Amino acid sequence: MLIARVIGELVATYKHPSHEGRKILMVQPLNLDGTNRGVAVVALDAVDAGVGDKVLVTTEGFCACTSVGRLLQPIDMAVIGFIDQIEILSDVS
């Protein structure tokens, strides 16, 4: 799973039927210090996230399909939670 921030939304009229009725979000993966990590990706929304939210993104197909509630469909990324806080223990290396 990735820590990411929702930076926008896609509008797609013609798409696979399994993507109908779900928001399609642009999410930017983040490092632990909040800097960008790679290129933004597209994920289906399973928790009603909005632009600016810090979220948890799964990048595994089975997990993404089940969280959206559409098994055996071409979905490989989904937003599956909001992140309120990240705590890192400094004395554990």
Next chain:
Amino acid sequence: MYLGRVVGCVWSTVKNRNLEGQRMLVIQPLTPELANTGQRIVCTDCTGAGAGELIYWVRGREASLAFLPNEPATDTTVVGIVDSVHVKSAAAPEPPPPAAPAPAPPAKGRKPLRKAS
């Protein structure tokens, strides 16, 4: 899923039987600002996207699930044609530079050539 643009198509006469009848497109991955990123790839297509169109594509085993009950041997499939991308500028990965840089202070002991209006 990833954002991309159709930049070409691939013709193949001898291929896996499950791939027969599949369109194969050359896709250039894009950033949300629609700048090119990474290497071009070949995707199968379930949407009928044409040259130059903005699309999004799926990677992995799920790519072949777009064609159920057939499961062609593909690991990337175009699953949607993108009409528009709305990216909030404040949350964009690269914030735009300030509109106008602050004017440099005049050199010491010398008057500026022209008074700023």
